[in-house]
Amino acid sequence: MAGPIIRTYKGGSIIYFEKDRSEDIYVLRQGRVVLTYTAIDSGYExxxxxxxxxxxGVKSALGKYPREETAQVVGGATVLVFKLSDFETFVAEKTHLILKMMKVFSSQLRLVHKKLREILGQAEARNPAFELMNVAEVFYKNNNFEHAAYGFAKYLEHYPSGAYAGRATELQDLARKGTPYPINMPPLVYDAASTRAPMSQENLQNIMKPATEKTNLGAGTDNTITSLYNRAHTFLNVGKFEEAAGIFKDLMVRTDFKYDSEKKLVDNALFQMGVCFLKLNNLDTASNTFSAYIKKHPSGESVKESLFHLAEIAEQQGDRQRAGMLFGKVALLPPERDSLSQKARQKAKELST
Structure with a gap:
C-alpha cells in the first residue's frame, strides 16, 4: 500500500469545491477546515x-458522485490525503472504523429523510412512484445517462398515467441522446395525489385539455398545484406554449398551498410564463415577465435563469452592450461553476470582442 500523503494548506485555501469530482479522502491532522453546504430544510448556507x-470527503469518494460541500481551510491546516484504493486497503483490516462510518452514514441518512418528510409535511415516506422518478433524475444530473434512461423507462412502465409521465418521457428522450440535464427543468416536487390509483381514460383526457377548456371539469380531475404545474410544463415541453401560459397564469393567483414546495411552484409560475412568451417569440412580453419575476422574487430560485433569458433577449434585439452586461452578471451569481455560468461567461466573452 502506498499510503496517504501529507498536504499543507494556507489559510483561505479551498481543498475542494461543491460539485467537484474526486476520489481523494481526507483526514484533518492539524489546523482548521470548514465544510460549507446548503441545508435541505431551510435552503440556507x-x-x-x-x-x-x-x-x-468520504461519501462522495466512495459513491463516486460530486462533492456535496466546499471544504475551505481557515488559518492553515495539514491533512492526510488517501487515494480511494489506499483508503479501502487501510480500512479493510480495521473493522471498528467500518462500523463507525456505517453508523455515521446511517444516522445522516435518517436525518435527511426526517427533514425531507418535515418539509413535505409527511408522517410517512414518499410513495414509490416519486422515489423511482427521483432516483432517475439523480442519475441524470450526474451525467449517468444510461441508468437515468433506464429509470425513466421503468417509471413509464409501472406508472404510464402517473403524475410525472410527461416529465419522464421528455427526460428519457434527452438522456438517451446524451443531452445534459436541462437547466430550465423545474424541480421535481412530491405530489401526494400521485399515490392514488391510475386515472381513468376520461379523466386523463380532461387533464390534457387546455386551460380554457377546464372550467367545467368533473370533480375527479386533479387540480392540485403540483399536478397543474407538471401539466403546464408538459404542455411547454411539447410546444403548446399558449396552453402552458394559461395554466401558469392560473397558478400565479393560487393561495391554497399547504407546503413550502407548493408555494415555490406558485412563485415560479411567473418565470415559466416568461419562458412561454420567449418560446412564442414575444420578446417584449417575455422581457417584462422575467423582469417582473426578478422584482417580485429577488431571492427566487429562477432569478439567475431569468437574467440569462433577459441577456438572450437583449442580444436578439441587437443590444450587445446590455446583453454582455447581463451575461457577465449571470456568470458571477452562485453557483459560479455550473453550466449556466459557463455559458454566460462564454457569451460575455463573445460579445466583448
Missing part, C-alpha cells in the same frame, strides 16, 4: 467544522 482526526 451551513458551515461545519471538521474535528481533528476526522475523515471528510
Amino acid at each position: 451551513v458551515k461545519e467544522d471538521v474535528r481533528l482526526g476526522e475523515f471528510f
